[in-house]
Amino acid sequence: MRVDFNVPISKNKVVDDFRIVSSLPTIKHCLKSGAKIIIMSHLGRPGGKVVPEMSLISVGELLADLLEMPIKFSDDCVSEDSHDVTLGLRSGEIHLLENLRFHSEEQNNEKEFSSKLAKHGEIYINDAFGTAHRSHASNNGVTKYFLNKGMGLLFEKEFEYLSKKLTKPNKPLTVVIGGAKIDTKLDLINHFLTSADNILIGGGMAFTFLKARGIETGNSLVDSTMVKEAKSILNRARNKTNLLFPTDAVCAKTVENTKSAKIYNIHDMPSNKCGLDIGPNTIKQFSETISKSGTIFWNGPMGVFEIEGFHHGTESIANIIGDLTENNVTTIVGGGDSVSAINKFSSFEKFSHVSSGGGASLELLTGNPLPSIYALEL
Numbered sequence: 273m274r275v276d277f278n279v280p281i282s283k284n285k286v287v288d289d290f291r292i293v294s295s296l297p298t299i300k301h302c303l304k305s306g307a308k309i310i311i312m313s314h315l316g317r318p319g320g321k322v323v324p325e326m327s328l329i330s331v332g333e334l335l336a337d338l339l340e341m342p343i344k345f346s347d348d349c350v351s352e353d354s355h356d357v358t359l360g361l362r363s364g365e366i367h368l369l370e371n372l373r374f375h376s377e378e379q380n381n382e383k384e385f386s387s388k389l390a391k392h393g394e395i396y397i398n399d400a401f402g403t404a405h406r407s408h409a410s411n412n413g414v415t416k417y418f419l420n421k422g423m424g425l426l427f428e429k430e431f432e433y434l435s436k437k438l439t440k441p442n443k444p445l446t447v448v449i450g451g452a453k454i455d456t457k458l459d460l461i462n463h464f465l466t467s468a469d470n471i472l473i474g475g476g477m478a479f480t481f482l483k484a485r486g487i488e489t490g491n492s493l494v495d496s497t498m499v500k501e502a503k504s505i506l507n508r509a510r511n512k513t514n515l516l517f518p519t520d521a522v523c524a525k526t527v528e529n530t531k532s533a534k535i536y537n538i539h540d541m542p543s544n545k546c547g548l549d550i551g552p553n554t555i556k557q558f559s560e561t562i563s564k565s566g567t568i569f570w571n572g573p574m575g576v577f578e579i580e581g582f583h584h585g586t587e588s589i590a591n592i593i594g595d596l597t598e599n600n601v602t603t604i605v606g607g608g609d610s611v612s613a614i615n616k617f618s619s620f621e622k623f624s625h626v627s628s629g630g631g632a633s634l635e636l637l638t639g640n641p642l643p644s645i646y647a648l649e650l
Contacts, residue, residue: 276402277313294628298399298424308361310392312369320376332368350388386413399424402629407643415647433625442566450475450572454498459638470514474574490541520551530581549575550585559592571607587617594622606633
């Protein structure tokens, strides 16, 4: 089973267990069916070398705690010893393999390495949606050696919500996009220009759009290389979708200088201050639009939510979207920062679906092919 246990670790302890917890339904389902489970994953970018700080040992310890059972571990995913451990497994036992990326052959999708990985199992399950946009040995190369292969429960849920639910959404469809960099969200915005009823843009990227509209944005983050593209989006959005931007912002001289923070109308932003969060009027306007929606997709924070004083916009948006789930509104969240915001201000249970894949979710949403899905279909 390929999973995505690429989680943050500090001092040999998992800091955020969201991806591990997300994989539990598939693991438990297989255990109940009497399977022997060999789990493989990557962690970080060790560059094909053994990096002790990127070992999956601490992940295995947490997984054992979550499942309340012991787990076998091998310090090399394709060694003879690891294959011997797999051969000795009994029904209902789990064997976790060491970080796949300790071998450069993983990312190079090399045939021999794929073959060695495949020797660990008779049935292949891919539940690592977060790597679905990559063509690596563990999610692509190995599939050639299995007659029986398929998606895990998490992978199926990701595909259901990010593809089917957003292709034929309950209307109105509102898309909330934030974050700092506009270039990483261009495909997403362009994709929804013709299908979304409302597109709400916040975060640092909003100031590039405001600049494109001829508004002086003070010392705010503006990507000058993207202003022309932003103007193009503004022109193409006419008569297609309701494109909303901040009308006020919480501004300060620097992120660290919270004492200088004040709320300004976007037309009155001081030249020596930068916008670090959406203001109360914007929160109200965004919330009113969101509350009238049938389907909501949220990707990216509204400000520098990690810092007290610049968190209100992101927290408010997280809460209003989460509360609407109880009203049979489909609420979908994608993107690492959005997941972190929910972890801080709300709970995952309050949303219809919180995606575990950042880059993969964006690729799927924008209609780009995912190599690991194609590999399962062959």
